[in-house]
Amino acid sequence: MNLGLLAPLALALGALAIGPILAHLAQQRPSERVPFGAMMLLRRMVKRLEKRRRLKDRALLALRVLALLLAVLAAAQPQLSWPGDPATIGGLGRVVLIVDDSLSMSQRDAGGTLLTRARDHALATLDQLPPGTLVGLVLIGGEARQLTPTLTAETGPIRDALVNLQPSYGRTDLEGGLREARALLTGERGEVLVYTDEAGPTTISEAQGELARLVERGGVVLPRPTRNDPPANLTVLDARYGDGLEGGSVSLRVANYGAEDVEAAVTVGLPDGSEITAFVELPAGGEAEERVTVPPTVPGGVAWARVIDAALEADNTRFFHLPRVGASRVMVVDGDPGSTPVRSEVYFLERALAPWGGARGGVLPQVVAPSGLAALSAEEHQVVFLANVADPSPWAGQLLDFVRGGGGVIFSAGDNLTAERYNEPLRALMPAPLERPRDLIDLTASGGVPLDLPDPSLELFEAFAEEGRQAFRRVTTRRVMGLGAFNETGWTESSQDGVRVLMRFEGGAPALVERRIGRGRVLLWTSTFDLGWGGAPLQAVFLPFTQRLVAYLGGESAGGAVRAEGVVGEVTSLRLPFGGLTLRLTGPDGADVPMETVLGEQTELSFLPRLPGAYSVQVGDEPPVALIAVNTPAEESDVRAPQPLTAAAAAIDPALTERRVRLGPWALGLALTFLLAQSLLARREAS
Amino acid sequence: MILWDPNVLARVRRLHLLAVQTVEGLLHGGHKSRRVGANVEFADYKDYSPGDSLRDLDWKVLARSDRLVVRRYEVETELQCVLVLDASGDLSTGQGSPYAMPELEGNKFGYSLVLTATLAYYLIKQQEPVGLLVLGGSGPGAGVYLPARGGGTQLARIFAQLATLRPGGVARIGEGLNTLGPRLRRRGLVALISDLMEEPEGWMPSLAALSRRRTDLAVFHVMDRRELTLDYERPALYFSPEGGEALPIDPAGAAPELRAVLNAWLVELRGGLAEHRGRYYPSWTDLPLHAALAPMITGRRAMPDRDLGAV
Numbered sequence: 001m002n003l004g005l006l007a008p009l010a011l012a013l014g015a016l017a018i019g020p021i022l023a024h025l026a027q028q029r030p031s032e033r034v035p036f037g038a039m040m041l042l043r044r045m046v047k048r049l050e051k052r053r054r055l056k057d058r059a060l061l062a063l064r065v066l067a068l069l070l071a072v073l074a075a076a077q078p079q080l081s082w083p084g085d086p087a088t089i090g091g092l093g094r095v096v097l098i099v100d101d102s103l104s105m106s107q108r109d110a111g112g113t114l115l116t117r118a119r120d121h122a123l124a125t126l127d128q129l130p131p132g133t134l135v136g137l138v139l140i141g142g143e144a145r146q147l148t149p150t151l152t153a154e155t156g157p158i159r160d161a162l163v164n165l166q167p168s169y170g171r172t173d174l175e176g177g178l179r180e181a182r183a184l185l186t187g188e189r190g191e192v193l194v195y196t197d198e199a200g201p202t203t204i205s206e207a208q209g210e211l212a213r214l215v216e217r218g219g220v221v222l223p224r225p226t227r228n229d230p231p232a233n234l235t236v237l238d239a240r241y242g243d244g245l246e247g248g249s250v251s252l253r254v255a256n257y258g259a260e261d262v263e264a265a266v267t268v269g270l271p272d273g274s275e276i277t278a279f280v281e282l283p284a285g286g287e288a289e290e291r292v293t294v295p296p297t298v299p300g301g302v303a304w305a306r307v308i309d310a311a312l313e314a315d316n317t318r319f320f321h322l323p324r325v326g327a328s329r330v331m332v333v334d335g336d337p338g339s340t341p342v343r344s345e346v347y348f349l350e351r352a353l354a355p356w357g358g359a360r361g362g363v364l365p366q367v368v369a370p371s372g373l374a375a376l377s378a379e380e381h382q383v384v385f386l387a388n389v390a391d392p393s394p395w396a397g398q399l400l401d402f403v404r405g406g407g408g409v410i411f412s413a414g415d416n417l418t419a420e421r422y423n424e425p426l427r428a429l430m431p432a433p434l435e436r437p438r439d440l441i442d443l444t445a446s447g448g449v450p451l452d453l454p455d456p457s458l459e460l461f462e463a464f465a466e467e468g469r470q471a472f473r474r475v476t477t478r479r480v481m482g483l484g485a486f487n488e489t490g491w492t493e494s495s496q497d498g499v500r501v502l503m504r505f506e507g508g509a510p511a512l513v514e515r516r517i518g519r520g521r522v523l524l525w526t527s528t529f530d531l532g533w534g535g536a537p538l539q540a541v542f543l544p545f546t547q548r549l550v551a552y553l554g555g556e557s558a559g560g561a562v563r564a565e566g567v568v569g570e571v572t573s574l575r576l577p578f579g580g581l582t583l584r585l586t587g588p589d590g591a592d593v594p595m596e597t598v599l600g601e602q603t604e605l606s607f608l609p610r611l612p613g614a615y616s617v618q619v620g621d622e623p624p625v626a627l628i629a630v631n632t633p634a635e636e637s638d639v640r641a642p643q644p645l646t647a648a649a650a651a652i653d654p655a656l657t658e659r660r661v662r663l664g665p666w667a668l669g670l671a672l673t674f675l676l677a678q679s680l681l682a683r684r685e686a687s
Numbered sequence: 688m689i690l691w692d693p694n695v696l697a698r699v700r701r702l703h704l705l706a707v708q709t710v711e712g713l714l715h716g717g718h719k720s721r722r723v724g725a726n727v728e729f730a731d732y733k734d735y736s737p738g739d740s741l742r743d744l745d746w747k748v749l750a751r752s753d754r755l756v757v758r759r760y761e762v763e764t765e766l767q768c769v770l771v772l773d774a775s776g777d778l779s780t781g782q783g784s785p786y787a788m789p790e791l792e793g794n795k796f797g798y799s800l801v802l803t804a805t806l807a808y809y810l811i812k813q814q815e816p817v818g819l820l821v822l823g824g825s826g827p828g829a830g831v832y833l834p835a836r837g838g839g840t841q842l843a844r845i846f847a848q849l850a851t852l853r854p855g856g857v858a859r860i861g862e863g864l865n866t867l868g869p870r871l872r873r874r875g876l877v878a879l880i881s882d883l884m885e886e887p888e889g890w891m892p893s894l895a896a897l898s899r900r901r902t903d904l905a906v907f908h909v910m911d912r913r914e915l916t917l918d919y920e921r922p923a924l925y926f927s928p929e930g931g932e933a934l935p936i937d938p939a940g941a942a943p944e945l946r947a948v949l950n951a952w953l954v955e956l957r958g959g960l961a962e963h964r965g966r967y968y969p970s971w972t973d974l975p976l977h978a979a980l981a982p983m984i985t986g987r988r989a990m991p992d993r994d995l996g997a998v
Binding site for chain 2: 033034
């Protein structure tokens with residue numbers, strides 16, 4: 001409630017209040033003098049009257065001053081305003097009903113939902129409109145849409161649409177709704193009633209521009225907040241598979257938008273149908289994180305995390321991609337089975353990749369002979385170590401597809417590598433053509449040339465940025481594989497795009513070279529992973545460096561299917577690495593979902609998901625070529641309404657959402673009443 | 688000599704005439720004169736000796752101690768009376784008295800003079816010695832004290848003092864009564880004629896001291912009805928002839944409040960006097976003198992309620 005003055009300068013007349021004060025102080029005394037023999041009694045009387053008279057005098061003064069101040073206030077034309085609507089809805093002859101059917105309106109509300117409450121209110125408003133009022137209806141769940149092409153006096157269809165209104169899973173498009181309302185009003189004045197729960201941290205702020213335009217065109221926006229008080233909702237904000245490549249954990253972020261602390265059960269459902277439940281304590285209005293460890297072997301696909309919450313069930317489940325989790329995701333191809341551990345790369349790699357033997361998770365490498373490369377599968381493997389393999393050329397194409405699909409390959413050098421068997425057959429894979437091994441120092445001497453400090457800005461070495469980087473200096477080698485495309489100072493003219501040196505030995509010889517191919521990477525370690533050319537496996541950094549190599553190379557790998565994410569009510573697009581095939585998009589309910597495709601060498605696919613869940617793209621009855629995890633819009637889960645629409649509308653034009661009363665006549669009447677009262681009191685006082 | 692002043696002589700004659708008229712009027716009709724204050728007091732015992740009257744024998748002593756003793760009495764034949772007249776400035780106001788004196792027409796002082804003279808005449812006529820103490824006043828009689836004596840000469844002396852007296856100054860009743868105590872050798876009668884316009888806590892203790900000396904106290908409270916009812920027409924500045932701050936008063940509005948104050952004051956006065964065995968005689972200046980004197984002379988009680996009701 002606010003008090004304002006239309007003529008504030010008139011308050012200066014308040015200085016006239018000094019008049020009655022002076023008059024009061026300058027009371028006249030009679031001049032005639034009368035000798036009186038009972039003055040003692042008069043003094044007693046005066047003393048007795050003094051206290052009573054003092055009170056009367058003050059009351060008189062107060063009445064006079066108040067009367068004058070009220071008269072001055074009346075001249076200043078005060079007016080009182082408070083939040084309120086026009087006396088009659090429909091008074092302007094045009095009404096647009098905007099009903100929020102977004103996800104958050106599915107909140108439970110005394111046996112129904114907020115949407116049913118809003119619908120009932122809208123129907124009641126419809127019944128109360130003056131006859132002949134032109135009415136329009138706009139829904140703002142997902143994408144704002146007019147249900148009536150123009151304003152109409154025929155309310156039957158509008159009533160039917162409201163009665164049959166169903167909740168959507170989309171976000172609140174208040175901005176679009178106001179735009180549609182403006183279009184319906186076609187520049188004429190009209191009332192826009194907005195039935196919404198105002199949920200979402202930016203719903204109102206994003207609509208302020210359109211709100212201002214609507215008001216500018218004569219629209220009277222009348223918010224009809226439909227909220228639960230206090231609001232309450234639990235949701236899984238985020239769920240993703242963690243860093244561990246094998247048997248790792250799913251990280252969950254759960255939010256509580258209610259006003260009370262709660263302990264909630266969160267269940268993670270895996271693609272194989274198994275479920276894992278954890279309990280999480282959620283502070284009021286806060287979030288909590290939880291980790292759920294998945295079994296060592298889980299098929300890849302779309303998993304889900306669900307929190308039990310009755311307030312708004314539609315957003316309880318969050319879908320996320322889970323890569324295939326299994327113990328055999330790293331293949332180590334042993335190209336040089338040594339007679340002693342010292343002569344075996346696999347001996348060191350096995351221990352570096354699975355220091356606990358796989359019993360506590362981590363990488364459990366699958367060691368195979370070079371012929372085992374035939375079993376390489378993008379579904380089962382992420383990274384392949386080719387340790388001093390003499391001739392991988394028979395599997396060159398398989399390796400190339402593996403890398404293009406997101407897999408990672410590491411070649412380590414050794415005495416078995418020859419330029420003839422690598423350069424030409426594996427031209428499409430190798431970061432650089434091999435030459436002959438080159439001794440950096442005498443091979444029989446002890447020690448070797450150490451590595452340069454790695455660049456911590458590189459993603460591969462980020463984990464060593466704070467500590468451990470110096471440990472690389474202890475890694476030495478005496479011999480490296482010579483690379484044709486490089487000299488000791490850097491790139492040559494023949495260097496290819498996507499190739500870079502990640503690490504060098506002191507003196508400039510490349511130690512680790514990377515080449516990106518498709519969605520995958522190929523790394524070439526120019527020394528050995530055993531003690532043949534250097535001492536790398538003996539250094540403490542070897543284990544974390546090897547683990548990091550696997551994480552680095554396998555990060556993009558998710559099996560054969562393309563993975564994508566989407567939001568209900570928003571167009572979701574993805575690109576498939578092939579073209580010319582007939583695709584079928586299946587929704588979480590098993591029904592085909594219409595989509596748009598742009599064919600070419602690659603296929604551009606887009607569709608509008610209406611339901612949350614796992615969508616899959618298939619070619620015939622083949623396994624899915626793409627999986628899409630579609631979720632409800634996260635902002636709809638925040639049901640707290642941080643900025644009421646009423647306040648936003650009032651900020652644009654306070655007159656829209658308030659009622660006013662002019663207080664001038666009241667002040668004048670009160671002033672006259674006080675004048676009358678003071679005259680009566682003064683008369684009584686005089687007597 | 689002031690007594691040769693024709694005006695004074697006229698006043699003396701007027702006083703005498705009014706006093707005689709009043710007293711004779713009061714005593715007319717076969718009233719038995721009453722000796723005010725007369726009594727017979729026990730003096731002591733003496734052993735019985737042959738020839739003493741057996742009526743004087745104290746039989747109670749004989750019964751208790753088996754001794755024959757005779758009671759002896761001291762008979763007082765005279766009652767010392769002192770008239771204390773308030774002649775302060777406040778007495779010069781008032782207009783309701785029918786007892787006109789030259790230059791004192793109708794005011795409270797004129798009434799007080801006649802009342803004092805009448806009392807003096809009456810007491811002298813009763814063979815009592817009468818004295819006079821004037822409180823305040825102006826003129827030759829101001830502050831005068833005449834010791835109590837009997838006879839026509841004393842009466843003439845009192846009349847002469849009264850005839851020369853004019854109202855003025857401040858009475859200071861308490862101080863005056865205090866000076867009177869040592870001057871009274873025996874029990875006596877003190878009659879105070881005053882408008883009592885001094886706060887009672889200033890003079891009531893002095894009256895109490897006289898009372899403890901077993902002095903008979905009679906207070907003639909001189910009141911002007913117009914003053915006490917504020918029977919005035921216009922608002923004016925009211926002031927005391929004795930000095931002090933003037934007060935702006937609207938009579939019409941203040942009269943009810945003054946009436947309440949007056950009643951409370953009269954109750955206070957009566958209560959104080961009753962506590963000290965003093966007799967209170969309201970003396971309204973617009974009523975004949977015998978209205979104030981009759982209760983004293985005839986022994987009838989005054990009727991304060993009726994008097995108050997007239998206020």
